[in-house]
Amino acid sequence: MEARTQDGVVLTLDHVTIKFGGLVAVNDFSLDIRKGELVGLIGPNGAGKTTVFNIITGQYSPTSGRVIFEGQDITGWRPDLIAAIGIARTFQNVRLFTGLTVLDNVLVSQHLRLKSSFLSAAFQLPGYVQEDRDARERGMALLERVGLADLAREQAGSLPYGQQRRLEIARALATRPRLLLLDEPAAGMNPEETTQLMKFICRVRDDFNLTIFLIEHDMRLVMGICERIRVIDYGVSIAEGTPQEIQSNPRVIAAYLGEEEK
């Protein structure tokens, strides 16, 4: 039994702590995410949610604790190696390659799989040309699947906001991840767009066989699609459970609304 549950775990955060000078941004944070799960991470502003993401994706190295992905300790790895091993992310503030086309944004994410050498690209040798053609076909196929194929030649920076968010997810998918981290995917969206996004996230998880870990402030989205929710406040986990459990948890209510004075 023990071994089987271990097998199902995709990501483990093992007592992760990170300090910036005197500030403990994340304190003794542990979490297991199982294959195919859709887990939400919520908490008030400044609770350390994005910091948790930055630790997983290697932007920050934790002061102590370990990050384990599919049984491999990836603590302190470079971000590009973590992307290569199968973890992709989006950013809280959209960070597209604004000067590149929509297709090129997706193609950048395929660069890590490129086998041809720099020289064969510089001289356009047949091996590289073939590989580039395949990458373009895959990129277009991906854009088809996320509904951005018509915009493939547009500059990414010129897309409307909702489409930019969608492209950012597509770009993350192009690295062919097994774990996808979404940092506030619904930020700045209206209710209609959020509803579409919820469907989109669920569809992407099923289509691409993903495990998803997301940060979100929009409670409708979190409660609507997450199977399990973790709440942190001041860098400390304060609750975990199903959406129903979280909604009625007094500590969570206190963290969001403040405690009643007695």
Added chain:
Amino acid sequence: MERRRLHLVLTLALIVVLFLALWWADTHLGEFPLRVARTGAIYVVAAVAYNLVNGVTGQFSLGPNGFMALGGYTTALLILPLQQKQFVWFLEPLMWPFNSFSFPGYLFGLAVLLGGVVGAIGALLVGIPSFRLRGDYLAIATFGFGEIIFVLANNLIRLTNGPLGMKGIPEYANVYWCFGAAVLATLVVSNIANSSYGRAMKAIRDDEIAAEAMGVNVFRTKMLAFVTSGFFGGVAGGLLVSLITTISPTLFTFGMTFNLLIIIVLGGLGSITGSVVTGLGFAVVSELLRVVEAPIDIGSLHIPGVPGMRMVVFSILLVLLMIFYRRGLFGQFELSWDWVLSVLRVTRGVREWKRERKTESS
């Protein structure tokens, strides 16, 4: 793919036409215009390579003069005839092995290539520590590199002959060599910029953190751009010393980097087309502007000739450009066969439409 083959044929045809034009120019034009053209071609080599780092990858380097110096000295040491070497190093002897051989004319290509290799090695050595830095710090580190090369060139007398430099370098760099190198540099750099590696470079320019998160090895990608630019910088330096037949440390001061910076900013950072056009244009305009350095008499007003006045004009031009047209002449536009063909198709379409209208009305 049909299109790719068509583009290849068109490119080859254009190169053949260019070299026929060069052959005509070589046999019909005088020494002076050819000299300007050769200088322009060398600027193209250096500027296109410099643009790969500053424009495409978005890393503000100020070191191309250093790479050109490395290539220039390497090529000069390889092709300077032995007799001339003995004549030049009269205070202290030239160090081994350069005092024992000299490349004959038919090995000029190899000498230039080795100049490029030394430039690339220089870029590798400078890049490893420098690319731990970003933005202004990178600019300062690479600027420091250029200055170090300058100081070394002044003081390694047994290798460089110090401030006196070398004279009598054979003038092998004819139009074919210079334009051949320009075509090669342009093709290779634009291939890189349009390849998967180039997309990774542009991704770093647009958002380094996102590029890294999408699996781009940022350090390696920056190094590839930098070493490529070091290589072609070295090639440009080698051609330049053979064009002007002398070399001294002052040839590769920061002024050279400044010229290249004007060229790539004027042309549009990141636009290879822009670097080619302004690189050639810069050589021509610098010659035309010699007028402003000559003494001028306007009525009773006498303005004595001021050497260096051309650079003032260029600097003013750069300031105006930064204020009114920050993206440069070409922005990030690239001339491509797709673009040319689509323009031709449109003009042909318009012509046919006009013809149809005429036949209808008559």
